[in-house]
Amino acid sequence: MVNFGLLYMEIATAALGLMLLAWGLLVPKRERQGIAYLTAAGLLALLALAWCTRGAAGTVLPGYTIDLYSIYFKSLFLTAAFLATICSFDYVAKMGFNQGEYYALLVFATLGMMVLATSGELITLYLGLELMAITFYILVAYRLDDPKSAEAGIKYLLLGALSSAILLYGFSLIYGTCGSTVLREIGKRISSGQADFALLLGLIFVIAGFSFKVTAVPFHMWAPDVYEGAPTPITAFLSVGSKAAAFAALIRILFLGFDNQAFLWLPLVTVLSVLSMVLGNLVAIPQKNVKRLLAYSSVAQGGYLLLGIVSASLLGIGAILYYAMIYVFANMGAFMAATAFYNNDRSDEIKDYAGLARRAPLVAAVMLFSVASLAGIPPLAGFPGKLYLFSSVVARDYSYLWLALLGLLMSAVSVYYYLQIVKAMYTGNPAPQKGALQVSRGMEVAMLLVLGILFFLGIYPTPLTNYAFKAGETLFMP
């Protein structure tokens, strides 16, 4: 018997999405501003629900288990979606297009991420992945007035569909050799038999498919174009949500299904991680567009997160969970500032940020502290995150020390290009005709919230790390 009660989070999210869609149809087009507030309130309520029921655990179906690991990720997605919604208020209202669908799609993307992060079975996992991906194709291409947006959408769709076809071929080979689509079952059958060629090929295809989603080099080509073309709040949500969801699923697959094939995937993941850290950081240096710069920085952040998988330990998984949550706030903060600036000046070029500190001190401060957190400068929240990630690799084996050192070196490089934005904001002179930035009240509150969290978790990270490590532990329980 299926235990539907345990699916409350998924059902509630789906209901919220459908309700928003229906609401958008019932309300006349001009009066749809309320939908944005309704979405924000709904997501906040879901977040509260996830927090209150974090003790819930149990098996819905053999491959679909609710545990703290999945609830942790659900809270992460809901937080990201909530911040993206607040970020969208002005942006979408100024665009004046159908708001009902926009927010409904945002919620459906969140639902896809939840299913992806919770599922321990290949079919459900694929459905979650595609629900997330297809809604993002639409959202990326949402700005009908801007041809760049449509172009970004079609590029994302073609490459995304290609990557999911490769992923599926891997799934089919795994199903063929193991005779099951449930990850724990696959893990049992592999440990009893010997590794054969088709299985390894399948695993390589699966890693390639997920590398695309986590924007690991050399599967990152789409990221800068899509990040630049998409509406800015969607870029923010895409960069944190879809990446975290793909990491959640990849960790489940590798550690539940293929734990004793580590000799194969460990070198692969190591190479991906090194390439992402080096290329992402170096290519970010010459960028002139803030969104493209943040895209390459997000490629590099994916590389740091992969280090946690390389460590193949509870410490590493916990570090990924912690860092993914910090990454939500830091990246969302940076994109919020970018959105606020775009709403006023219609530009994403770094040189136009000149003198922003004088025109809007709060926006500039949020940008400053967000990128400082991304770079891992103490006392911001990114610092303990990177500390955990790097030390988890060293803790595994001292021969991995070079990886941690490389990560440190590349973080130092990243400081350089983040400083370019900061330099423009704080030392440049604003164009004389430009006045103060108009920022809505909701956005200001969200920005202050992000700033507060970045500082609080940087100085006192223990509550979140405890939660993250407890969530990581449940993954390894039978």
Next chain:
Amino acid sequence: MITLNHYVALSALLFCIGLLGALGKRNAIAILMGIELMLNAVNINLVAFNRFLQPSQVVGQVFALFIILVAAAEVAVGLALVINIYRRRLDTNIEDLNWLKW
């Protein structure tokens, strides 16, 4: 007798043809068709594995059904986007999509 190996070989061949089409073609619709071939290769694999290894279960067949459905949704979105771009510039050649640096 046609064995499992025949099906797997057919599927691998079809997958390679699709991949070649998806990577080699320059027209967005042709690329989508290449991707469809790859998905059909996956379906052949799943149904064949199901039939030969676990005839009593239907897991592979159900997986194939879901893939067909999701592929249709993906293509619908893809075609809508292609139409949107085509209306703007009367062209579906992806090499001309150069408003963003590729």
Next chain:
Amino acid sequence: MLQQYAIIGIFLLGAVGTAVGSIVVNWLVRPKPEPKGDKRATYECGLETIGPTWVQFKARYFLYALVFLLFDVETIFLYPWAVGFQELGFLAFVEMMIFIGILALGLWYAWKEEGLKWL
């Protein structure tokens, strides 16, 4: 093994034979004088086309096609459910009703946003 391929061969021969045979018989029994007048028109009955036929269709027509495609493919889930209706019981019925309800919401949406309006 060979026998199985022979069946395919016979089937293939039959298929090709039917097509070729009907054309040949047509050619044999038809009246022989050269056709002229209306006989040579594109459509023997029906309207003549006006202007060049390689015109662009409105992009809206593709929209109907896409909406149709989606609803058509969604019915894929109704078949296995209908086949196993007796064994699946009441719970599956409720689940399927929810599924159809969501589909109906989609249809309502397409309707309201004028995706179905014929031009």
